[in-house]
Amino acid sequence: MPYRCGIAEGCIRFGGCFVVLAVATGVTDESSRDACLALLAVVAATALVTAVLVVTQQIHQRWSLMVWPFSLCAGIFALDRVAHQAAGLVMGLVVLSFLFIGLSQPPRPAGFWFLPPAALLFLQVQDLDPKMARCAAPDRRCGVDHLRGGAGQADHGAA
Template sequence: MPRPPSRPPTRSRRRDRPSAPVVDVSAWHRIGVIGAVGIGLVGLLASASTHELDSGSWAYYGAAVALTVAVWLLVHRLRAPWALLCWPLMALLGLVGVSFSAPVAATLCMGSAVLGFLFAGLTQARGVSLVLLPPTLATFVRVNHSVPAQQLGVRLGIALVVWIAAGELPAWLNAKLSSARADLERLAATDPLTGLANRRYWDAQVGRMLGQRTSFAVLLVDLDHFKLFNDAHGHLAGDEMLIAFARVIDENAPEAAVRARWGGEEFALAVQDVAEAPQIAERIRRAVPLGQTCSIGLVAQRPGETLPGLMLRADEALYQAKSAGRDRVVAA
């Protein structure tokens, strides 16, 4: 069973390889096949407008429909984003076919190639749309084979700029939005002072652990006489104390433990090894910095227990520790 994340996601300092945006691949397969069929219909209308529609053209369009259905049946269940690239490639293949049966119509439809780059830019990571350049260039040259070389070069240069912009600009914007979304999620889950998880993240992760029906223990930790420390040393020193104590909790907690600032001078820790929880609590109690002390309430999760019920028992154990003289661990 997968472990819940022990900390809120952090932003990596290294430059990661661009990843594909999170997309509904099934929905984009439907969009892709509709787009491919739509481009085919445009080609059919263009062939009719240029008086190139004959029995051979009808046979070609019938074969194109059959091929599109076959490709759909092969790929529509694939969930990898790269599988979506088959639809821009299908459109290019269709343009090549039209160039043989209706060359003038194919020239009119060549502009639709930009839709393939836009499709790739919306569904793939940065740079992936560029894999469409070689087949699109080959299609462009085939469709415009009768154009003089000098004019072909100018048209091709303009087309390249448009294709790259259509493919890479959406991918770049998607990457920026994904990064901003990740930053917002990290900020929403992190206590800004200590860097530990906040109560919102704690509730979500511990609630998930309860749903998995795995045994774990909760430590609710409170710094003793923190208000007196604040009054004696000032709020800045109090903040430094909270930061230092959060570091103590982080360093003494197992890697898989969920740690959070519960509120004020209270911290919470969820430990999956129930048997080890008392030793962890004692290590934290003995490591409080600046000569201060802490009280800890420790409880083991019970089958079928809710999050409010679990935290209420932890709070009651903490209250017992404070009532018994503080600077101690009480398990309940």
């Protein structure tokens, strides 16, 4: 039995996030014609995807709720192009998108589908070079002394 979700509820959540994006442009004094057009383009694209889901009768499937987090990422991406400071203010909405995915999707790794675009968005908004944002697992050669510029071997017994 498919998961029943209301189109209106999804649209309200999506609209609320885009109100936050619009307010962020006003708070940072970056509200402009370009910012409005960028946000409206994402809203129009999301409306088109939603219309396709309605026409193909897929809107009531649980996976169709993934449209909202991906649309929010697209909105922040578009906003970053025209209002960089505003995009930096609303990166917390990506965290809420992961929460939404965790609550609306079955217990399987649905959040992993959202991780690559969210990570790329974070790199773009924070102006990070991918080399700067790499994750490294600590090993025995890289201890506290090494990180501080020490000789290389850390005293693992000290706290």
